[in-house]
Amino acid sequence: MAKKAVLIGALDTKGQEFSFVRNILQGAGIETLVMDTGVLGTPVFTPDISSDEVAVAGGTTVALLREEQDRGKAIAAMTSGVAKLVARLVKEDAVAVLFGMGGSAGTTVSASAMQAAPVGIPKLLVSTVASGNTRPYVGEKDVMMMYSVIDIAGLNSLSIRILRNAAYALIGMVQGLQAEAPIAVGTKPMLGMTMFGVTTPCCTQVRESLEAKGYEVLVFHATGTGGRAMEDLIRSGFIQGVLDITTTELADDLVGGIFTAGPTRMDAAGERGIPQIVSVGALDMVNFGPSETVPPQFKDRTFYQHNPTTTLMRTTVEENRELGKRLAQKLNNNAAQTVVIFPHGGVSLLDMDGKPFAGVAERMALFEGLKSELSPEIFLIETDGAINDPAVAERIATEFLTLFNK
Template sequence: MSSRRTSIAVVGTFDTKLDEFLYLRSQILEDDSSINVILIDAGRSVVQHEAVTIKQDEVAKASGFQGFENDFMSLPRGDLVKTMIKGAVKVVGRLKDRDEIHGIISLGGSGGTSIASAVMRELPVTFPKLIVSTVASGDVSSYVAETDITMMYSVVDIAGLNEVLKAVVQTAAAAIVGMAKAYVKKLNNNGHGDIKTTKKGIGITMFGVTTKGVNAARKWLESHGFEVYVFHATGSGGRSMERLVKENRLHGILDLTTTELADELAGGVFSADSSRLTAAAKAGIPQIVSVGALDMVNFGPKDAVPKKFQERRLIEHNPSITLVRTTKEECEELGNRIAQRLKENCIRPDLTEVWLPLRGVSALDIEGQAFYDTLADNALFKAIKTSLDGSEISVKELDTDINDPSWSESIAKRLSELIELKG
């Protein structure tokens, strides 16, 4: 198989930061002059420079924008950004599909980072992505989402070349060169740049209070030849698992820890979104869903817990996280939501099961522990059973808690049977 020439896409707003992007290009080429650097202009106005590979008007055209240049220039900033995102996503997507790029990098403030990150979020997990940004030292969850974007803080604004910014850009250039070369190496060796495994992949959701049970299930699956991916159910973890399902990387799901739905319902800090619990159902892959850690909603430090929750049972999990016990009414609603999302989205209900651990849904919900509440748990179980009654989705009740090793092995074994059933 012939070797590929490493190519790196550089996406940015060249009308405001051309000098900085040209410096980035020079540092990539200084690291390896054989690299093909593709500069893609996603700014407001056309920049004429020989180094620019794909000009701004080409990106605008790819977005489907209809109108003259003056119409484009008069777009409000928000509409302009959306237009350039749409165009850049298509341009970069085509390059990736044709195997013409092996990494992507950008520089920017909040606007440039918004454009670049939106483009990068559409690229597969494991494809090299790096942004040098003025916002990288803050909350970057809206930019990174459930992807593997690497963000580097620029320290100073990206507004003129100085010794600090040049040093940061030099480091970023070296980083993307190394990442892209490693990706090309995998392409040349494997024929693709993704993770290579001959094993079937299983996604499992976990929280601290379901760790014991998840680890037992993981070990059973690994001992029977599966590749296991554990996702921390912190909102982004659940979304990451759903993304890998959409990318056809997983063959089965043990959704043991659905606590993100509790945070979605009550406004906690670890909420996923309304698409949670839908990807595997829509893909028709085998899945077993359970109710791990639905006894709690997660908030920040204790003094940050909203007043309406202050009279409930609270546990300081650590200085940054406070747990609030869900009520009977909330548990009933959670049961209904789980059932409804499965019923509305399952294309293979025969490959979906819900397992209920009747003696506790977390390590804090067993007899003698702080969140033990049979009324709340029973409301949860009853809502699921009632809502799924008459559907083809089966519900299994076990007289154990979610961390019992025998439960874990039984649920792992059953998932392997469902995978075999699918063939």
Template sequence: MATVALVGTCDTKLEELLFLRSQILQHEGLQVLMIDVGRNPVSHEAITITQPELISEYRGDDTTLGPSTLPRGDLIKFMSSCATKAIQSLFSAGLIHGIISAGGSGGTSLAATAMRSALPIGFPKLIVSTVASGNTGPYVGEADIAMLYSVVDIAGLNSVLREVLSNAAASIAAAAQGYALRHSQSAVQPDETEKKKKRIGITMFGVTTPAVDAIRRYLPQDKYETLVFHATGHGGRAMERLIREGAIDAVIDLTTTEICDLIVPGGVMSAGPGRLSAAAEAGIPCLVSLGATDMVNFGPKETVPERYAGRKLYVHNPAVTLMRVDIEEARKVGEFIAGKLKGSKEPRMVQMWIPRGGVSVISKAGGIFEDKKADEVLFETIREGLKGSVVRVVDDERDINDEEFARDIAGALDDLVGKS
């Protein structure tokens, strides 16, 4: 028997939530655990954890807060905290196998926060939302939350909403049953060879794809499983999260471009100030390079902030415009990287590889982003910043996408893993 947690604001969406519950229960072998996260208490036999029970059990040490008079933003923060603790408890006890919610922007924010915080990647998560056709990044973040656009508002049942909710119910029912089966005691276990493989996180961008493809070929397939993360902000955060969850054993952080978008105001692909932190804190083998640190990412060309008029721009595609990092920005990027690597728990497990021939396809000799002065400032800042530490710095004359550079990167990582 698989159990789906259904999270929603029963004081405003009870009719819709009950319909969603009924559609999940149409599928054989499913049961529903319903959690009320609304502002006002609701009494109904279908609610498993009522709002007062949720607050009483999971509010934490703060005994003064209460939802009835809280402003909307504070209410969402408070109830998402309670919901997070409840869902963590249910998951840890093995009592749920999937989770679903339905709501507007507030309910979506509340449910998404709880799902991101309480549940690991791989656990089925689905939100039916009125905002799912827009920018879902703030809700999904680095997690694997599936979002389904409700088409009409979740404000009374009608023929359209019934179809959408029925599809959502079928989706989470199948996912929960699959998860329960995979994680049951009778599930087929991976063979010993697969279990012994080390999981290697690798960061990639379009302009470093040749290098990553080559690294994957050179890493022995019988020893390693590679997890490639697209360095678009969410990709970097996802890798950091999986390292903290113990799902990655070593890292080839080849493409550290997200740091440029953190350092340069307006960049749209920052992974936040925690980038490069997880591997350093975990002390796992970590080989870092400077892939795509020549560029900052913006949207379509017309969205590039006016302050950057006159800077060197390159239209990567209609949705992405790149701006060349200048000397001062390169210095700040180098300081950030060196500072993070110096703080590693196991600095002997860390290496910095500097590809002097170019950090991307378009910054090597003759490329549109070639700028030897800016690159040298980046390289020298990192070398100076790591001086006196035991982090190994490898100065290499090749560019980052050179086939032999990739081969040596793979070999160096293999050596580090052996030493660990």
């Protein structure tokens, strides 16, 4: 089957707009496949995949959804249906690019389809909610969102400009991919590394060292989404080894910061049994937004204003002890393939002598909690230096090569 631009949306309420985009694509010589997700009425034009086919894939029928008149249930069914159908099209290698548009409901449905496609397939979503919190729609995938500015409700002089730009963006992506030579895959072992601004010196040195030895290192910003993205790629088989230097997302999960990656963070490497070097980078901090957004129960804690939109809070002795235990419990599931490096001199650029988060007692509690739960099968390496000391970075790279080459 030839690869096509897959357009996903409600043709009963957004059919005119989808027809406009489809016609531009077809005029550029790009084949399209339109998937209807509308359940309210008759589609403006005949789709390639009907809304009833989508509903059946979601475990129901359009007739039943109309009879029940439950909007939430209808959205859930169509969300499930499009994800399954897109996954099938991807497996058949039939998807050149994915496109969707709509309000909150249409965005939810289209985004679920994009989540079913792997990283690398172009994904563009024109949405009325693209200027707000896009995390629920983007998730850990390379979804591009374009703000519609006005509601998607008919064609007018402004909506035509926006939808035309979206269509041309799709054309550019498809034609660009057709013109490019295929990217070589599998020529280098692919590794995953976690990094934060306060662990950048360490991570940069490790990355450069391993790249010089023929490895490809993917660096994930440990902001919650970054950790989840790495876990997803590990489970998908893309990543063959892990350098989890910056485990700070565990602190946000424990205390309630904004950069939590959820309770399953650090599970994937154990599930797949791949080698991993782990450290305690940036476990000295919990992340919040602007200072006025910090929950009132933390008003007496130690803070550092990283930038106008990010407030860092120092973790306490008690929190560090618990973090050490949680970290150990995660790692015990992959004991044979894990090495832990603990830098007693500091876990971030802020946790050093004379710096705002310097804390010997906190680091000791973190170490004690870790050691109390860590499996004896796991090699625990202690260093006197801080995590960003060149000698520590060199030790991380050396230990990884030893572990990986086993």
